[in-house]
């Protein structure tokens with residue numbers, strides 16, 4: 271019975287002082303364990319300050335290891351020093367390529383970064399070439415050193431790779447552009463190591479003039495970093511002493527990623543609150559680590575991916591766990607079609623599936639391997655998923671694609687994981703009824 275005269279809301283939080291510290295990627299006051307990277311970065315950018323031409327710099331490493339945070343700090347310090355010493359410098363960005371779906375959109379964003387608010391380019395109306403002309407003109411007008419920072423370049427629209435990562439940094443040497451005085455430097459940041467492999471060699475060598483690798487953090491490093499955030503986020507004395515080391519050890523084992531560590535702490539704190547406790551225990555932390563992976567994948571389903579990418583991702587996971595079948599593009603398309611039908615969404619053509627898989631691969635969610643078909647010739651692609659299929663299925667179930675999860679998926683998962691408890695019998699692939707293998711709800 272609930273007495274409706276009572277107000278159920280608490281006015282104070284016994285656990286968190288500032289929860290948003292754990293939720294958001296805000297610029298920290300301190301950066302831990304990146305002294306070597308900062309030194310290399312400084313040397314690469316210092317040329318501008320001492321009067322040389324800017325270098326192109328390529329920053330790479332897995333997700334959540336400080337690439338953006340360190341870049342923001344370096345940018346601010348560089349601007350400060352340039353202003354102090356009278357070195358002409360214009361910095362554009364970081365602009366996150368993930369937010370732009372075409373070369374046109376990205377070029378427009380760059381132009382508008384130079385321009386005042388009352389002189390912005392519209393989102394359509396010109397040719398892409400024309401927008402590039404505007405961009406070159408803005409760069410020339412700015413003059414001096416122009417440093418352009420593009421973040422998450424693995425998400426750069428495929429039609430924009432050459433223009434931004436090759437033509438743009440060389441525009442000053444290109445006679446067809448109006449640029450004569452300005453000196454361009456490009457900083458490109460990527461968390462997909464395979465991204466570099468797909469670039470043409472000339473693009474690779476232009477962008478990779480200076481390369482700085484940000485490796486994953488180990489458990490000790492993560493421990494220091496998480497302590498710093500926990501201090502700001504939690505009330506004094508609410509964390510049992512094992513909580514931070516456990517979160518650090520778990521994240522170090524997974525990816526060496528600060529964001530994940532912060533998420534575990536947040537979740538552990540929330541679990542403690544739900545329990546009505548005033549301390550966060552190691553049990554809460556263990557429990558938090560169990561759902562953190564699923565929660566991350568859920569974010570992909572609900573926020574980061576378009577609906578067709580999300581359905582392709584689910585289809586790829588299903589194709590991977592499906593017994594006695596390889597996850598070929600063709601098979602993934604078939605499963606994608608069933609998934610799309612069951613969420614009553616328009617099914618895209620088979621041609622599009624290549625694009626979706628390519629985008630998922632850019633996000634590091636799927637991996638492809640090329641197979642030669644031997645004497646008959648030809649090749650085909652077989653896919654794998656990078657996360658645990660149990661986590662993907664679990665996340666899909668919590669997502670708006672819940673209806674598209676086949677009813678017999680657990681049996682297949684059990685079979686895939688070779689659990690003895692499985693009574694599932696894998697169908698014979700020579701049987702024509704493969705399409706009926708999945709019972710979609």
Ligand SMILES: Nc1ncnc2c1ncn2[C@@H]1O[C@H](COP(=O)(O)OP(=O)(O)OP(=O)(O)O)[C@@H](O)[C@H]1O
Pocket residue numbers: 294295296297298300301302303304331332333334335336337338339340460461495528529
């Ligand atoms: N060495 C560090 N010291 C303090 N905070 C850090 C450090 N490394 C990362 N962080 C924090 O972790 C979060 C993620 O870092 P950041 O955004 O820089 O990751 P990233 O490498 O750019 O990841 P992605 O490739 O996903 O963009 C941010 O809140 C950042 O401030």
Ligand SMILES: [Mg+2]
Pocket residue numbers: 337338339421
């Ligand atoms: Mg980043």
